[in-house]
Amino acid sequence: MSLKYALSWVAVVLALYVPAAIYSTRSFEDPSPAGKIVVILLRPYEPLGGSAYRANLLPGETALLPQQSDLIVYEEQSPLRRVSEFLRISKGGGNFAIWSDQGIVFSSPDNSDPNRNGRKYWVVVRQGEPETVADNLVNSH
Structure with a gap:
């Protein structure tokens, strides 16, 4: 293969790659x-009965999540309902609770595993929530 032939292939690849890369970075959705x-919340989730599952946190993390905290559990971009x-969680329907002795217990909205x-x-601390909850989560990792 000649140098001229190889350089022409590099030019073709770059001509296709660069616009695709620019488009993908502009259209990326977090x-x-x-x-x-x-x-x-990392898998595996511990089944607790019915449609309820517990997110297993690292030792000591559960203590950082008080029952009435301002944390919200999301499935993808959709918030689950706090109960x-x-x-109510074991019946499914996209509910969650955070208990200091149990951690984060939740169900998916469609009751799937x-x-x-x-x-x-x-698990999300919303914008403008108290610094202490956010700081506890950040400093625990």
Whole structure:
């Protein structure tokens, strides 16, 4: 293969790649919800019965999540509903609760198994929420 032939292929590849790269960076949408602090909840989630699952946090992290905190759990970009009863979570429908002794317990909106449905789950401190909650999450990692 001649140098001229190789250089022409490089030029063709660059001519196709550069516009595609520019387009993809301009059209990229961040899949995480907006918030002051956004932390993805990693699998596996522990099944608790019915449609309820617990996000397993690192040791000591549960203590940083007080029951009445200003945290919200999201499935992809959609917030789940905060409830205070385990029974409502176990029935499904996209509910969650945060308890200091249990951590984050939630159900998916369609009652599917969050370990297998391919969706991402996030815990979010919204913009403008108290610094202490946000600082606790950041400083714990």
